[in-house]
Amino acid sequence: MYVGMIMRALNTLPGQDDSEKLVTNQKLIEELNATVDSLKNELSEKTNRIEELCRLANDFRDDTDRIKTELFKLQENHMLLIQAYQLKENELESYRRLLEMHGIWQNENPIVNQQQEPMVNATPVAGELPPIAEALSPLQQQQQYPHEDGTMAHQRTLEESFRNDLNV
Known part of the structure; x- marks a missing residue:
């Protein structure tokens, strides 16, 4: 599409006078400017979308880091609960032995x-x-x-x- 417009600007029809060539070239320049503006807008939209995706990726990474931190805390709490359970289990076993000693x-x-x-x-x-x-x-x-x-x-x-x- 762009190649065709450029070729028309360079290869104006033979027999056209300079004023006609100037008008034709101005129309082509306006079309090219409109196309350039359209491409700039499209590029701006794509750039904004890329920036939005980058923000989302950063948010996702932050959320992932928070989740990893929470998971680590949960694992620590789980280990503490296991240790507490084992202590209580040992205490329970001690009470059971004491009850056995007394014949209960x-x-x-x-x-x-x-x-x-x-x-x-x-x-x-x-x-x-x-x-x-x-x-x-x-x-x-x-x-x-x-x-x-x-x-x-x-x-x-x-x-x-x-x-x-x-x-x-």
């Missing part, structure tokens, strides 16, 4: 009193120990505390303190 916890077996009352399951449920009061039947509690001499009272105080720790 019997390795996944229910505690049954001598009268064959309904069994109380002493196994942990969802990672928790059963309260000691539920684990001991009334008869076992009576057998464990037959009288209140100094040693038994002290043992009972320790066990009540332990019970309170478990119920917290």
Whole structure:
């Protein structure tokens, strides 16, 4: 298209006088100027679009960086939660061993009193120990505390303190 206009400007018709050539060339120059203006506008639009895409790319990069930072924080929190869980699991295991030492916890077996009352399951449920009061039947509690001499009272105080720790 542009080549055709330039060729017409250079190859004006033979027999045209200079004024006609001048008018023809002015028309061609106006067409070329209009084309140049159109191309400038198109270039400006494309440039604006490229700048917009660059801003979007920068925003995307910033968002990606924020997401990476948040993900890193979540991973750190996850690790802290795992460590806290492991500490609680170790603490729970210590309590279980202490209960086993006192004959309250019997390795996944229910505690049954001598009268064959309904069994109380002493196994942990969802990672928790059963309260000691539920684990001991009334008869076992009576057998464990037959009288209140100094040693038994002290043992009972320790066990009540332990019970309170478990119920917290």
